[in-house]
Every structure is written in structure tokens, then in C-alpha cells.
Amino acid sequence: MATTWNTSNLVPDDTGSKSANSIPWYLWCSVLAVTSVSIGAHWDVSWHRSIGRDTFWTPAHIAIYACGVLAAISCGYLVLFTTFRKPASMVASSVEIFGFRAPLGAFIASWGGIAMLTSAPFDNWWHNAYGLDVKIVSPPHTLLMLGVFAVSVGTLIMLLGSMNRAEQAGNAMLARHLQWMLLYIGGLMVVFQMFFRMEYTWDVYLHGASAYEAIAIGMPTLFAVLWQSSRSRWACTWATLIYTVFLEAAVLILPLFPAEPKLGPVFQQVTHFIPPKFPILLIVPAIAMDLLWNSTRTWKPWLTALASGPVFVLSLVAVEWPFADFLMTKAAANRFFGTTYFGYPEPPTSFDVLRRFVDPQHGATLWNGLALAMLFAFLSTWLGIALGRWMRAIQR
Amino acid sequence: MPFSARTSTSLGRHRKKPGAGKWSERLFLFTIIAILAGAVPARAHVGSPDIYADGKAGPYRLFVTVRPPLVIPGVAEIEVRAEDTGTDAPAISGIQIAPIPLTGPASLHPPVADPMKQSAQDKHFFTGALWIMASGSWQVRFTVQGSQGAGVLSIPVPATSSSTRGMQTGLGVLLGSLGLLLVAGVIGIVGAAARDAQLPPGAVASRQATKRAWIAMGGALVFMIAAVWFGNVWWKGEADNYARYVYKPLTMQALLEQSPNAGPSLKLKIEDPGWLKSRKIDDLVLDHDHLMHLYFIRKPGMDVVYHLHPEQIAPGEFQLALPSIPAGTYSLYADVVHATGFPETLVAQLTLPVIAGRPLTGDDAKGLAQALNPARVDGNSCPASLITRSSFPLPDGYTMVWDNPGILPAKTPQIFGFSLLDVKGKPASDTALYMGMLGHAAFVKDDGTVFAHVHPSGTVSMAALMMAAAQNRTGASKADEMASMPGMAMPAASNAPTKLPNTVGLPYGFPAAGAYRIFVQMKHGNTIETAAFDACAAASRN
Numbered sequence: 001m002a003t004t005w006n007t008s009n010l011v012p013d014d015t016g017s018k019s020a021n022s023i024p025w026y027l028w029c030s031v032l033a034v035t036s037v038s039i040g041a042h043w044d045v046s047w048h049r050s051i052g053r054d055t056f057w058t059p060a061h062i063a064i065y066a067c068g069v070l071a072a073i074s075c076g077y078l079v080l081f082t083t084f085r086k087p088a089s090m091v092a093s094s095v096e097i098f099g100f101r102a103p104l105g106a107f108i109a110s111w112g113g114i115a116m117l118t119s120a121p122f123d124n125w126w127h128n129a130y131g132l133d134v135k136i137v138s139p140p141h142t143l144l145m146l147g148v149f150a151v152s153v154g155t156l157i158m159l160l161g162s163m164n165r166a167e168q169a170g171n172a173m174l175a176r177h178l179q180w181m182l183l184y185i186g187g188l189m190v191v192f193q194m195f196f197r198m199e200y201t202w203d204v205y206l207h208g209a210s211a212y213e214a215i216a217i218g219m220p221t222l223f224a225v226l227w228q229s230s231r232s233r234w235a236c237t238w239a240t241l242i243y244t245v246f247l248e249a250a251v252l253i254l255p256l257f258p259a260e261p262k263l264g265p266v267f268q269q270v271t272h273f274i275p276p277k278f279p280i281l282l283i284v285p286a287i288a289m290d291l292l293w294n295s296t297r298t299w300k301p302w303l304t305a306l307a308s309g310p311v312f313v314l315s316l317v318a319v320e321w322p323f324a325d326f327l328m329t330k331a332a333a334n335r336f337f338g339t340t341y342f343g344y345p346e347p348p349t350s351f352d353v354l355r356r357f358v359d360p361q362h363g364a365t366l367w368n369g370l371a372l373a374m375l376f377a378f379l380s381t382w383l384g385i386a387l388g389r390w391m392r393a394i395q396r
Numbered sequence: 397m398p399f400s401a402r403t404s405t406s407l408g409r410h411r412k413k414p415g416a417g418k419w420s421e422r423l424f425l426f427t428i429i430a431i432l433a434g435a436v437p438a439r440a441h442v443g444s445p446d447i448y449a450d451g452k453a454g455p456y457r458l459f460v461t462v463r464p465p466l467v468i469p470g471v472a473e474i475e476v477r478a479e480d481t482g483t484d485a486p487a488i489s490g491i492q493i494a495p496i497p498l499t500g501p502a503s504l505h506p507p508v509a510d511p512m513k514q515s516a517q518d519k520h521f522f523t524g525a526l527w528i529m530a531s532g533s534w535q536v537r538f539t540v541q542g543s544q545g546a547g548v549l550s551i552p553v554p555a556t557s558s559s560t561r562g563m564q565t566g567l568g569v570l571l572g573s574l575g576l577l578l579v580a581g582v583i584g585i586v587g588a589a590a591r592d593a594q595l596p597p598g599a600v601a602s603r604q605a606t607k608r609a610w611i612a613m614g615g616a617l618v619f620m621i622a623a624v625w626f627g628n629v630w631w632k633g634e635a636d637n638y639a640r641y642v643y644k645p646l647t648m649q650a651l652l653e654q655s656p657n658a659g660p661s662l663k664l665k666i667e668d669p670g671w672l673k674s675r676k677i678d679d680l681v682l683d684h685d686h687l688m689h690l691y692f693i694r695k696p697g698m699d700v701v702y703h704l705h706p707e708q709i710a711p712g713e714f715q716l717a718l719p720s721i722p723a724g725t726y727s728l729y730a731d732v733v734h735a736t737g738f739p740e741t742l743v744a745q746l747t748l749p750v751i752a753g754r755p756l757t758g759d760d761a762k763g764l765a766q767a768l769n770p771a772r773v774d775g776n777s778c779p780a781s782l783i784t785r786s787s788f789p790l791p792d793g794y795t796m797v798w799d800n801p802g803i804l805p806a807k808t809p810q811i812f813g814f815s816l817l818d819v820k821g822k823p824a825s826d827t828a829l830y831m832g833m834l835g836h837a838a839f840v841k842d843d844g845t846v847f848a849h850v851h852p853s854g855t856v857s858m859a860a861l862m863m864a865a866a867q868n869r870t871g872a873s874k875a876d877e878m879a880s881m882p883g884m885a886m887p888a889a890s891n892a893p894t895k896l897p898n899t900v901g902l903p904y905g906f907p908a909a910g911a912y913r914i915f916v917q918m919k920h921g922n923t924i925e926t927a928a929f930d931a932c933a934a935a936s937r938n
Contacts, residue, residue, distance in 0.1 A: 262508050265529065
């Protein structure tokens with residue numbers, strides 16, 4: 001049975017914000033942390049495709065680790081301030097873990113910061129033991145990305161708690177502003193989710209089911225979480241629009257800066273930073289999901305998820321498959337679509353340089369794979385709906 | 397390096413097919429269990445991975461040391477000593493270095509060169525480091541600027557991963573502690589999420605919510621145990637996968653065959669135990685006139701040595717009509733070079749009865765010496781008294797002299813100088829080139845763990861050196877290139893005979909402390925002389 005806190009021994013003011021109508025600085029700090037790592041991650045991959053050699057102190061690395069530092073500053077402040085100063089409003093909206101008090105999101109983001117810090121010596125040892133790994137998905141990199149993911153989720157939950165409290169307090173304007181920030185973070189989470197899948201969604205892989213399976217695992221979960229928790233009818237569309245604009249901005253901006261390979265073997269003469277591939281057209285299934293979920297609010301979650309799986313996968317395949325054909329043509333060989341950019345170590349015989357699909361699938365093999373992707377999308381959506389509904393009620 | 401783009405090269409790891417990634421790689425996982433990868437003894441080049449080379453970059457003579465990384469990709473450490481040949485020697489203002497594959501399309505596109513750092517105390521000494529990104533046959537290109545313009549020298553670098561490293565105890569404790577904190581953090585966060593997260597501000601959790609939280613924390617604990625287990629499996633898989641790229645030399649089987657007509661012969665069968673798919677056994681190239689240079693060294697005293705040259709009779713099969721050989725157990729070291737310029741030393745052992753075979757002909761040669769006294773050697777340390785003599789009397793009355801004997805720290809580059817004296821003790825006036833060079837040497841550790849076949853140009857294979865030099869050609873002839881290599885003086889274009897020096901310098905550095913025997917071969921007239929000197933290497937200064 002719920003009771004109320006005895007607040008007689010608590011500090012009365014909440015120094016986290018100037019007024020009840022403003023967004024506290026630590027939320028801005030956390031949003032900046034997620035922004036920083038999103039830019040840093042793509043910058044770093046571009047660095048390794050363009051220059052190759054790096055040190056710990058490259059700007060891209062600093063942008064990545066600034067995420068951990070900013071998260072540590074904001075969440076460390078929240079945890080320590082709430083635990084030891086005991087301001088009434090902050091204590092009242094906090095959770096307790098091992099004697100410390102703070103909003104739940106602050107603990108999650110702190111966990112992410114520790115994971116990022118742990119990954120640094122782990123990654124360094126990994127390189128010494130097994131050589132510099134030339135791939136994204138390795139155990140230490142995964143730990144780093146788990147940390148980044150936790151900072152993002154923690155920020156999302158802090159925003160949700162604040163938004164929900166503002167809404168319950170009748171502060172619609174603040175709730176609206178927090179919703180925008182939440183959708184922005186959602187968009188960056190789409191960016192990062194797709195970053196983690198980069199090795200499987202390269203444009204030359206888009207005529208095989210594996211790319212769609214990789215997207216169907218987890219991406220519908222994020223869509224459903226955002227749609228359910230943000231209370232925005234167009235949450236998925238906004239988030240994927242941010243993803244699309246972010247990636248396209250990288251495609252357009254990175255080549256403006258000079259770079260040259262400092263490692264061999266050099267197969268491509270590189271004179272500027274190599275950008276990421278053109279964004280996946282996730283905005284199409286995102287619009288489809290928003291439309292579907294807006295019209296199935298009364299459905300059971302499992303039924304909604306069952307309908308969502310095929311809609312997500314088939315709408316994505318319907319646009320991405322022919323678009324991938326287009327990306328292989330000379331018509332796409334321009335600055336906007338960016339299909340002429342190749343990293344220095346890409347041999348001239350590689351599928352990417354030749355602009356040919358790797359092991360294109362068709363017939364039963366393809367449909368079996370897509371059926372698997374639909375199953376993944378169904379399960380992912382179901383999980384996302386459950387998580388999103390739970391998050392929708394977060395108060396702390 | 398937080399993130400790096402997946403790349404593929406024709407030299408290194410193979411491109412992964414789409415969808416070939418394990419499901420495990422698609423999930424967010426982490427691991428905290430430290431697997432201590434066991435060190436694997438380095439066998440590439442038989443325990444002597446560092447490269448020592450002497451060469452000319454245009455007018456500038458350089459003594460180069462390249463210490464390849466233990467793992468690939470990794471950083472090679474490079475040192476250059478600009479050899480000062482007197483007051484008129486050209487002054488070097490700077491050296492730039494670039495790593496380039498020795499052959500293939502990427503050999504045409506070097507990355508941006510890096511400047512080497514010039515020592516403030518010693519203007520002739522330069523240091524630098526380069527990333528070697530893939531296993532295989534590489535070269536480091538040195539571009540020198542100085543008082544007489546620019547000069548280029550390329551030194552071949554066979555790059556292999558030779559082992560994996562374990563984790564230091566302190567780091568293991570640190571990572572393990574942080575890992576436990578992360579596991580505990582997840583459990584605590586899950587508990588707080590289930591108990592408090594949805595409570596209105598100011599409310600406290602009900603007993604039911606608390607009970608729900610404990611159940612959730614139990615579930616989180618089970619999940620984290622599963623995640624750690626899964627992470628352990630993944631880590632082990634990655635380590636096993638990496639171990640496949642650790643260098644595995646070609647294996648060699650040696651068989652003694654007796655034929656009533658042709659006499660005793662040696663058959664060598666070469667097999668690939670599996671390493672890089674790009675390695676072949678049918679692509680061997682001539683290395684100073686022969687496909688294979690085979691050293692026969694009798695164990696344990698190294699008192700008998702043969703330098704022989706079997707003929708290839710089929711891909712992966714070599715045959716040699718044996719000369720007369722004393723009975724004993726012999727270590728066989730066979731040097732071959734692939735078409736990529738990648739050199740390998742194949743190892744075998746063979747116990748022979750007394751062989752009554754053919755006389756030595758052509759470039760084949762043998763040497764006899766006193767057995768290395770094991771009493772003078774204690775593990776990896778040895779006394780100065782091991783070096784009992786610096787001159788070696790040869791069977792025909794000539795003498796070979798080691799010009800600069802002494803104890804050297806391991807991993808220290810030096811040019812080992814040897815002179816050939818005639819029967820009167822005067823510098824030999826009839827010195828001849830032996831397989832195109834003034835001398836050859838084999839540095840062999842007393843326990844057989846080190847074998848290095850060294851020439852005046854250093855430890856690099858001559859075939860690879862020629863490949864690298866050809867890429868630097870700017871109108872110079874092949875003869876000019878060879879003449880630029882120390883100890884490879886070519887006959888002049890005119891018919892006038894050129895008198896060769898009676899000395900040879902061999903660049904090398906002992907890889908580890910201990911006792912070594914140096915077999916040195918020089919030629920005068922038609923006689924190939926083989927001398928043996930004992931050397932002692934002290935512990936490395938590093």
C-alpha cells in the first residue's frame with residue numbers, strides 16, 4: 001500500500017532547474033551526451049575508412065568519450081545531490097539502489113558510463129592480444145556500445161519521467177518540450193541502432209534477407225517503445241526522419257573535409273573523409289507503423305504485434321529493394337546518394353567498388369529469410385509494446 | 397580505438413559473407429570473464445622475427461632495424477642508423493617511412509609517409525613506428541632527404557601474428573571488479589524499476605511491489621549469468637578464430653631414400669598446415685640462384701654443418717642426392733621464398749647413418765668444427781669464455797677471422813664483420829662471390845630455437861629485396877640495384893677483373909640471451925670456406 005514520504009528532513013528546493021517550467025540542465029547535458037556519441041561514432045568509422053591510423057585523442061574518440069563524461073557529470077550530480085543533499089522534490093521522484101537515490105534513468109545512464117569506461121582498458125588489451133580488430137562487433141566494442149545504449153536509454157527514461165510528471169502536474173508546455181527532446185533522443189537511438197547494424201545493412205547486402213533480419217531484430221522494439229511512451233501519434237516517423245537527416249547530413253558534410261590514408265594497404269586514393277552509406281529508408285515502415293498503431297489502439301498487444309511484423313518487413317522491402325537497385329546505378333553516383341565514396345582499404349575487386357550485390361537471393365531462399373524477419377519483427381514489436389506501456393507510466 | 401570500420405584486404409582476413417555473422421554477434425552482449433590466452437611460441441623465421449638490413453637509399457647508407465608487431469594488425473617499431481662513412485659522407489636531414497604491400501595492386505598506392513624522429517643526441521639515429529594492418533608480405537619504404545638530394549630504400553617485412561598475449565593479473569582484477577559492479581548494477585536497476593519507477597512522487601513501494609522487485613532481480617541475476625556465459629563462449633570463439641591467423645610455417649617431412657643406382661638421396665615433402673588461404677606451395681621463386689637453401693646441422697654440438705640446395709621435383713616435393721655425411725641426428729632448416737616475397741624457414745629433423753654419397757659440387761658446402769661445449773652454457777646465460785677464439789683455421793690453410801667478437805645485449809643491431817686470410821695470414825686476394833654475395837652466415841642458438849640465414853644485406857630474403865628494389869627503380873639498371881646492396885658487388889661492365897674485398901659485414905641482432913654458433917661462409921677461387929664462431933648474447937637492455 002502506497003504511503004507518502006516524510007519530507008520534514010529534506011531540503012525544500014530543487015536546484016536542478018530554475019523553475020518548474022524549465023528543463024533542468026542535467027537533462028540538456030544528457031541529451032548532449034547522446035548527440036556527441038552519435039556524431040563521434042560515425043566520425044570515427046569515417047576516420048578509419050579515410051585515414052586509418054588514429055590515437056586515443058582523435059576528435060572522433062573525444063566526441064565518443066565525451067558521452068561518458070557528460071553522462072557522468074549529469075548523472076553523478078543527480079545521484080550524489082539527491083542522496084546526500086536530499087532535496088524534497090528530487091527525493092520524492094527518485095528510486096533507491098544500494099542506498100543511493102536518483103531518478104531511474106540516472107542510474108541506467110551511470111551504468112552506461114561505467115560500461116564505457118570499462119570497455120577502454122578491455123579494448124586496449126584486446127588489441128594487444130589479438131591485434132587491432134577491423135570490425136565493429138567485437139566483445140569490447142559491444143561493451144562500449146552497451147554503455148552508449150544505456151546512456152541513451154537512461155536519458156530517454158529521465159525525459160519520460162520528467163514528461164510524465166509535467167503532464168500530471170498540468171504543465172502542458174513543459175511536457176511538450178520534453179516530448180520533443182524525447183523524440184530527438186529516439187531519433188539518435190535509431191541512428192545508433194543502425195550504426196550497430198552497419199556491417200549487415202551495407203547497400204551491397206540489400207538484396208538478401210540477412211539485412212532485413214538484422215533490422216527486424218530490435219528496430220521494431222525501439223519503434224514501439226517510442227510510440228507507446230512518447231504519446232506522439234507520429235513518433236516513429238519523427239525518429240526516422242531525424243535518423244535520415246542525420247545520416248544524409250553526414251553524407252554531405254564529411255566529404256567536405258580533407259583526409260588521406262596513413263595506413264596500408266591503400267587500394268583507393270582517398271582525398272577527403274569518406275561518409276557513411278545513404279540512410280536506409282526506414283521512414284517508410286515508420287510511417288506504416290504509426291498509421292497501423294494509430295488505428296489499432298484497442299487491439300491486444302499480441303494481435304497488434306502480429307500485424308506489425310509483416311507490415312514492417314514488407315513495407316521496408318518494398319521500398320528498399322528497388323532503391324538498392326537504384327543505388328547500384330550511375331544515377332546514384334553523386335554527392336547526395338554518395339555511392340562513389342570508398343574507403344582506402346577497399347580492393348577494386350570488392351563488391352562495393354564494383355557496385356554489385358553480394359550473394360543476391362531470390363525465390364524460396366529469400367522468402368524463407370523474409371518470413372524469419374517477419375517473425376523477428378513480430379516478437380520485437382510485442383516486446384516493444386510491453387516495454388513502451390511500462391515506460392509510459394514511469395514517474396521517476 | 398572505440399570503433400573501426402570493417403575492412404577487407406586481399407592479404408589479410410577474409411571478407412565475411414553477408415549473413416555469415418553469428419546470431420551472437422547481433423545481440424547486445426558483454427562479458428566479464430577473463431580468458432587468459434596462452435602464449436604460443438613464435439616460430440616464424442625460427443625465433444628471429446626482427447629484421448636487420450643494410451642498404452643504400454641513393455647516396456645514403458642506412459642500417460635498418462624493423463621489429464614487427466607480435467600481433468597483426470599491430471605496430472612495427474623501426475630504427476635507422478645512417479652510417480657515417482667519413483667527413484665527406486652525405487648528411488641526412490630527414491627520413492620518411494611508409495608501409496606498403498610488397499606485391500599486388502596495393503603496392504602501387506603507398507599511404508602518406510611518416511617522418512622518422514631524429515635523435516637529439518645522435519643525429520645519425522632515427523626512430524619511427526608503422527601500423528602493419530594485415531598478415532603477409534610487406535615492405536617499409538624509406539625516403540631519405542639530405543645534402544645530396546633524395547634517395548629511396550625499401551626493406552621487405554614479412555608480417556605475421558606470432559602469438560596471442562595473456563592478460564596481466566592487475567588488469568584482470570580491475571576488469572573483473574568493474575564487471576561485477578556492472579552485473580550488480582543491472583540487478584539493482586531492474587529491482588528499482590520494478591519497485592519504484594512507476595510510483596507517483598513521494599509514494600513508497602507497497603509490499604507487493606517489493607516482492608515483485610525481488611522476483612525481477614532474481615530474473616535479472618539469471619539473465620546476467622546467462623549473458624556472462626554467452627559472452628564467455630563468444631570471447632573464446634573470437635580467440636579461437638584469431639588463433640587461426642597465428643603464423644603456422646609450412647611443415648616439412650624429411651625422408652632418406654636409398655637407390656642402388658643413384659645412391660642415397662633426401663626427399664623433402666612440404667605441406668601447408670593451414671594459415672592464410674593466399675599461401676601456396678607451388679609458387680616458390682629463386683632466391684640467390686636456388687629455390688631452397690637447406691642447412692644440415694648436427695645436434696647437439698653443431699659440429700657438422702652442410703649448406704645444400706635440393707631441387708624441386710614437383711610442387712611441394714624436393715629431392716637431393718646426398719653428399720657423404722657423418723652419422724648423427726641433424727636439424728634441417730630450409731629457406732624458401734614465395735612469389736609474394738614472403739620467406740619461410742621450414743624445419744625438420746633427421747637421424748642418419750653414415751652416408752657415403754656424392755662429392756660436394758656447385759654451391760653445396762660443408763664445415764666441421766669442435767662441438768659447442770654445453771658446460772659453458774647455463775640456460776639463457778653464458779660466460780664470456782664461451783668465445784674461445786676469433787679466428788677459425790680452414791682445411792686448406794686459409795683462416796677466417798671474426799673482426800669484432802664480444803658479448804652483445806640481445807636485440808641489439810650490429811654488423812658482424814669477418815675477414816678471410818690466406819695461408820700466409822695476409823688478406824685473401826682471390827676472394828670470389830658465393831651465390832652472388834661476399835658471404836653467407838647462419839646464426840643458430842645452442843638449443844635450436846633460433847636460426848637466421850643472413851647475408852650482407854641483412855636478414856631479409858634476397859628475392860624479396862629485389863622485388864622491393866625493382867619498385868623503386870627510376871631508370872637504374874638491375875645491375876645498379878644489386879650493386880647498391882652491400883656485399884653484392886657486381887662485376888664491372890668492362891672486361892677488366894674486379895678485385896673483391898676479403899671482408900664481409902653481416903647485419904644481425906641476437907633475438908634472445910644465450911649461446912649461439914655462427915657459421916660463416918666465404919669463397920676464394922673455387923673453394924667455399926665454412927667457419928664456425930661461438931657467440932654469447934647477454935640479456936636485452938630493454
